[in-house]
Amino acid sequence: MPVDIEGEVPRKANRGPAAGPENRRALLRAAREVFTESGLSAPFSAVAKRAGVGQGSLYRHFPDRTALAAAIFEENVAEIEVFLAPEERTLDDLFDVISDQAVVSTALIDLTVGNRHDPAVIALGARFREVVERLLARERAAGRVGAHVDAADIMLAAGMLAGELSRIDEAERAETSARARRQFRRAFAA
Amino acid sequence: MPVDIEGEVPRKANRGPAAGPENRRALLRAAREVFTESGLSAPFSAVAKRAGVGQGSLYRHFPDRTALAAAIFEENVAEIEVFLAPEERTLDDLFDVISDQAVVSTALIDLTVGNRHDPAVIALGARFREVVERLLARERAAGRVGAHVDAADIMLAAGMLAGELSRIDEAERAETSARARRQFRRAFAA
Amino acid sequence: MPVDIEGEVPRKANRGPAAGPENRRALLRAAREVFTESGLSAPFSAVAKRAGVGQGSLYRHFPDRTALAAAIFEENVAEIEVFLAPEERTLDDLFDVISDQAVVSTALIDLTVGNRHDPAVIALGARFREVVERLLARERAAGRVGAHVDAADIMLAAGMLAGELSRIDEAERAETSARARRQFRRAFAA
Amino acid sequence: MPVDIEGEVPRKANRGPAAGPENRRALLRAAREVFTESGLSAPFSAVAKRAGVGQGSLYRHFPDRTALAAAIFEENVAEIEVFLAPEERTLDDLFDVISDQAVVSTALIDLTVGNRHDPAVIALGARFREVVERLLARERAAGRVGAHVDAADIMLAAGMLAGELSRIDEAERAETSARARRQFRRAFAA
């Protein structure tokens, strides 16, 4: 029962510009968590709260939901790039990362799809396509993938898989992922 | 606070209980349109408005979003049952209906997935599975589908396809649908 | 999942005018129950539903909440009149009835107070006052009540008691009633 | 659907966080007024409007009706504590404050009674009881109150009085208050 006669407002100290990058990271982490737990429609403000950051800062870093989604997407793509860089990575490894990222990814996908024409989104799509193309070339050369398969096939499969995984219960993900991958392996086999 | 500018009270005439079934149909039609155009997150009230029906009537017929989704889903399943009944229907025909229904279907899927444990939803899922099983038996007998394929495979494929189609632009649907079906045909081939 | 293609509406048979008084009784009983359970602010329609009667019939019998309250009040007063008629009834008996009726009564009181100028309400108030006056005359004659007490005192006490009882938990009613009556007995003693 | 007739966007200026405590006070004042005038069932939003404050701010300060009631109650109890602190205050002074606060108090009482188990409400009840106990001890010591009276008696009387006063017309309050206090004086006399 705060009596609050002369209203002390004990607000968090302003830590100055130094806090910028740190806040940005906190926001991204928080956004992943929030979107994972509550879906895309989670209150935008929940992200700020979870990150322990003011509403205003959230808006400064990410002027809208798309910007936030793009930033997360960017991290995902970066992770994929790194993970798939080694020569020995296979299509199966791609599906592994996709499966791992699925839940957040699809909230993402839904969002990015809604802003398909945003330049940032387009750029990220292109980066992802690059990865896929390099991978595909290797897989084809190794005879693990037939000539009838092109990058669009892989991307479609990845999208469908991510979408499906994001919709279902945690408990069913592993099995569903395995089943889908069996299908795609057969579909893509040489 | 009706201002009652000209003493006009333009409350729509109460057409009496006779309007009931008609309203129900109008609401379902409107719901399909609205969800197709604006996705699941469209204001629930938009459905009533589009149907030309009072808010209250919407709630009487469908106490919540799930009830409405289940009713649409029911119509879809009924259509699928009828369409796939003839002996000569194939897996490709299933993918045809799915593709046709995709946009609404996925709003549906998202919704039904959210209420996976609603008895009505469960019952409809079971009906769909029945159809798939009958179809699969025929396809297998005809040698068009391999023994490695089970009903869950078909249902997964249908779900992934519908999900994907619902996310993309109208313009890309035909091609994407064709591509996915090529993949599934190969995956399921004997 | 009613398909409802040609909408049969199996409505309750119209039992004709004979049902009138029966419905009225059912409505009053239902109203007591509903107001007791859910307070005055219970949906008006809940009364009709509980009574197993159409909305329209409720409105026909009782054009508004006040009319309904007045009718219940009327029954209460009638009961009080009968109960307190015998020579040997005392002030304590009055408090007994009040306590019994308290929960519904106060929903009533709140409502009637809101329509203090409704003729029906005024008439009922007068009838209650009559009862009180007769009782008071007897009690005074018997030397059980002092000369300093008038009808308004009794009515005030009754009102305060009913109000209090209506607010508290079922479990505390007996004790609170006893305590209040101890106070009033002392206050009114010769 | 803001029609935006002249491109005018007359959104009230955001006066910033500084407005916080001021808003809180305005809301409490407004709540007292609104509840006094229209009873507990007044639209919650009326409080915000009366206070000249956005809906959202109302909800920020008081997440629900109970929180608001508790805050008003808190002010009342604080006032009572201060007013009854001096040695020379009597039971009659208590009834004075109660009478003064009656109208709002009972909206309060009705509300707090509905949330009897809210910790804030419990704490306030305890504070009130403390005041009553101190007062009662003095009155008893002074021989103005009999040994048969305990704190529960006083609290019951106060509750009944407040309840009654809140129900009746402004015009009758003074007389009713006087009458009730005559009764209690007699009931509690040594």
Add this chain to the structure above:
DNA sequence: AATGAATGAGGCTTCATTCAT
């Protein structure tokens, strides 16, 4: 005279966004 569906106003609450400090 009874029935119960239809109607829509209005209260409730949440949330995106702005902006004083």
Add this chain to the structure above:
DNA sequence: CATGAATGAAGCCTCATTCAT
């Protein structure tokens, strides 16, 4: 540059009341 309160529009849902049958 960060903070978080303020704002109000807009969706949700309930309910009093009407009225065709």
